[in-house]
Amino acid sequence: MELEEMQILWTRMSSQLEEQKELTNKLIMEMTQQKFRNRFNKLTIIETSGAVVCFIIAIVILLNIAKMNTWYLMACSIFTILLLIVLPILTLRAIKGMRTMDVTRRSYKETLQEFTRKRKNMLLIQRVGVMISVFMMWVSLPVFSMIMNNKDFFAQEHDPWLWVFIAVVTMGVILFARYGYRGYKKVTSSAENVLRDLKDH
Structure with missing residues (x-):
């Protein structure tokens, strides 16, 4: 084989190797993109389901807004509705x-x-x-008291055990919210690890 033929062959092989490398890198990047997106799929499903529940509750309150016959019940209703709509939207947008x-x-x-x-x-x-x-749990208590029992939560005496129950539920809400927050941290850390694999590409 002459020198010129060897050079042509070498150039062709180098070109093919370069193309193969580019294709491999492209496939790696696409796989990384998919792995990165997959990290947030479970969160999307959970938060979308949660958002639907929040929107339904907001509609229920809105349909019963006429029952709120004092300024503070009306304020609690409007505040609860706003939170039930705004928080899920902000969360879904972030995801x-x-x-x-x-x-x-x-x-x-x-x-x-x-x-x-x-x-x-x-x-x-x-x-x-x-x-x-x-805070929303406490604010929504008088709203649902009015919707379900047609009674002003603030204008009636309550059994001491109700306050114990409310305290237990409050602790449950805090623990559940903290658990959810740790889940978010875990998902974002996992996604960050996927991104760090890009460093060599």
Whole structure:
């Protein structure tokens, strides 16, 4: 084989190897993108279901708004409705922001910066949600008392055991909210690990 033929063959092989490398890198990036999105699938399903429940409760309160015959019951109703609508929307938007992140278009550093910013936003919403969920439970008590019993919660005497029950439920809400927050941290840490695999590509 002459030198010129060897050079042509070598050039062709180098070109094929380069194409193969680019194809492999593209496949790795696409797989990473899919793995990254999959990390948020369970959260999306859970939060979408939760949002539907919240919207149904908000509609129930809205349909019974005429029963709220004092300014404080009306204020509690409006506040509860707003929270039941706004919090799920903010949460779903934060999750969507994560899921739709394109990890293939930017550099590793830019992708990690965007992820860090979005993760902070998502976890902040969850922290606020933990605090507000307890407050919302207390605010919604008089609303549902009026809807279900047609009685003003503030204008009646209550059995001491009711306060014990409310305290237990409050603790349950706090523990459940904290559990949910830890779940978010776990999911975002797992997604970050997926992104760190991009460092070598």
